[in-house]
Amino acid sequence: MSEAVIDLVVPTYDDMLAARDRISPHVTRTPVLRSDYLDELSGAELFFKCENFQEAGAFKVRGATNAVFGLPDRQMAKGVATHSSGNHALSLSWAAGRRGIPCNVVMPRTAPQAKKDAVRRYGGTITECEPSTSSREEVFAKVQARTGAEFVHPYNDSRVIAGQGTCSAELMEQTDGLDIVTAPIGGGGMISGTCLTLSRLAPEVQIIAAEPEQADDACRSFKAGRIIADDAPETIADGLKVPLKELTWHFVSRHVTDILTASEDEIVEAMKITWKHLRIVMEPSCAVPLAIILKNRDRFAGKRVGVIVTGGNVDLDRLPWMKGI
Amino acid sequence: MSEAVIDLVVPTYDDMLAARDRISPHVTRTPVLRSDYLDELSGAELFFKCENFQEAGAFKVRGATNAVFGLPDRQMAKGVATHSSGNHALSLSWAAGRRGIPCNVVMPRTAPQAKKDAVRRYGGTITECEPSTSSREEVFAKVQARTGAEFVHPYNDSRVIAGQGTCSAELMEQTDGLDIVTAPIGGGGMISGTCLTLSRLAPEVQIIAAEPEQADDACRSFKAGRIIADDAPETIADGLKVPLKELTWHFVSRHVTDILTASEDEIVEAMKITWKHLRIVMEPSCAVPLAIILKNRDRFAGKRVGVIVTGGNVDLDRLPWMKGI
Incomplete structure (x- = not known):
């Protein structure tokens, strides 16, 4: 019922530029971190855009x-x-x-x-x-x-997608060219913003979305050519349970190169590796991109890969590698 | 016996400049992170220099x-x-x-x-x-x-102290003036490097060292006017158990404004607050500065305070707030 009032105008590159001007006094220009160890492990050059350092803890x-x-x-x-x-x-x-x-x-x-x-x-x-x-x-x-x-819908909203698009604009400024940008996909807000920006700014960059195997509705949608929505999927990557909607499907279906998936164990392992070697606190959802990179080495090795670390709001008393929780 | 071969020449500001040129191709220029929440909590403006993001995980x-x-x-x-x-x-x-x-x-x-x-x-x-x-x-x-x-002694070494001094030189470039710089003190290598650099570059900046109550030998040395070394102190801040030595005492006794201490509980609490709100992985030792800031609000409120986050090599399976370890 409430969905009827959403403004479903597809945002443009100019909307992203306007968003950048509008939000820059408020939002952190987050740093990009590197790790020789993770580069060696992946065979790629990884550039982690740390949106977990936003004041409220997420690119949102x-x-x-x-x-x-x-x-x-x-x-x-x-x-x-x-x-x-x-x-x-x-x-x-x-x-x-x-x-x-x-x-x-x-x-x-x-x-x-x-x-x-x-x-x-x-x-x-x-x-x-x-x-x-x-x-x-x-x-x-x-x-x-x-x-x-x-x-203001969490992702199926033109203003929201234009805002998320400012992240990859910054990432491109902070790096010296990239071959691939990867980010987790749930409802598809960040990936849509990335598509919006890169399809104009750097159309040669591949956009690869990363999704939990146990909530792979975006991956199946991508293959089927239409939105498939699951009823209450279960995954540790709790930010990624929601389905695509009209606006995000618009971008995903037109500009995403591929959607790759990782298992729960692979996600937890990638999360722990990142905490240990990049020394940042991030959510399980953010580990899905590294999980798919490590799982598909041939696809990423030798490439310059931007990895969007989407958020850092975790319960420190309930980390997935703790015993008995 | 081996100590006899140490080069005990006091390093100079020019040694720090030479160190900066020598190490810059190898060492990360680490970012400075902010948090509105931690600023509110402390009443100060805090600038966290994240040396935990060095490849090997520490300013060392x-x-x-x-x-x-x-x-x-x-x-x-x-x-x-x-x-x-x-x-x-x-x-x-x-x-x-x-x-x-x-x-x-x-x-x-x-x-x-x-x-x-x-x-x-x-x-x-x-x-x-x-x-x-x-x-x-x-x-x-x-x-x-x-x-x-x-x-190469961990801290009682001219070359080592000159190298550590490059951290506060970067911090001053990355901020727009500071009133206080605070860092943990164990053997005193980072604090000595900070003294070396700031006594020349910004002598108006107060240097306040932070030490665990349970390993407060530097604090007692500072008050007594001579090195006091403890035998095997026990603290969760395991990087801070070692005593001052000749070279670090030289800097501490001449340039440090004060040494403040925090209890084990205060350290763990500050560590958890930082993980949660700054979203970085850091060692217990790095939490001692925030612990003394929160404990001595009157001393820091209204001030621009640089906080050196010294390292991030922690055992993720044994975090101090986990039950039963």
Whole structure:
């Protein structure tokens, strides 16, 4: 029901440039890290774009900030709203807090306490729903009707995709040419932003999306030529469970070179390798690109590969290699 | 016995400049990270210089690389040697590997397996000793006599201190002026390098060293006006158990503003806060500066504070907040 109000205009390269100007006072120009050890292990030259270092911990602040700061003044009092159990909820709350406007978030009551705490710390208001699509849509429709807030979808939103596209623009400036850019794919917001930017800025760069085997709906969609959505897939890469939507399918179907998958064990192993050798805290979702690189050595060896590290909001008391959790 | 051969010339600012030129092709210019959250928590503006992102995982590559690449060609065949159970052993092995010369390391047989593995991966040769000073000195003297290797002390070495001094030179370039620089203190190599550089480059900057309460020999030395060395202190900040020596005492006694201490619990808490909000993997030792900042809010609030994050080689299976270890 609520989905009907989404602005489904396909964003353009100029929208990305406008987003860059709009968000640059607010968003961190994250560093690119290297590791000789990981280069040796992969046979490639890897450039890790560390979006986990964004203040709210994820690339999602780019799209959220673009949406929030692009709102007309007349909408300020009513603010923004979204449904998300993860980094988009945090990021939209954070961006709204910076502009001083209300942010209403519908979250499943089962969402991690740490994420709820962060939303509130940034000034967001949480309305809880049951952990089902029907409950979420019903509760969200009520919240939106009551508040008149502008809906900012986590990824199926032109403003959000244009914002995410600023990441690969920075990455290209920070490196001296790349052969491949790889990022995890869930709903496809980051990959779509990457397509938007690189298809114009550096069309020779391959875009390879990385997905958990256990939530491989984007991979199957890519092969089938149409969106396939799974019902509640289970993977440790909890940011990647959501399906593609119209706008992200637009970009994925036109500009993505390939979608490769990795098993749960391969993801955890790649996560631990990165923590140990790159010495960054990142989410399981961010490890999927390194997992597919190590699994498909022939495909990446000898190449200059940009790896987008999407987020770093993890529960340090429940790391996947800890015993008995 | 072996200590007699150390070159105890006090390094100069020009030595630091020469070190910078010598090591810059090898050593990472590490990024400076910020966090609004940590700024709010501390009331200060914090600039984290992330030496944990060095390839070998610690600032110690700066001093080690300066020593290794400053060796005359005639010494190349005999190489370098040291005794260390920690990051200096890794860093010297790594630097020697880059120059293609032998590196002999005397390590206690009880040193962590991960550290031994890393030394070997970088091409170093390990000779084990018992975990006592007498055994270490005896074994090291034999190794040095047999190999003719150049001894590179972990910190009581002019070349090493000049190398460590390059870190704060970078930090000053990367920030727009600082009021205070803080770093952990163990043997005092990083603090001495910081003193060497800042006493000339920015003498108005206060240098505040951070030490575990349970290994507070540097703090007591500072107050007593002479070196006090403890026998085997116990602290989670395992890089900070060693005592000051002549050269580091020279700098500490002349240029350090103060030495503040933190308890084990305060260190673990600061470590977890940093992992969570800065999203970096760092050692317990690196958390001591944030621990003293949060403990002495009045001292740091309103100030621009550079925090040197010294290293990131931790055992991910044995994090201090994990239960039952």
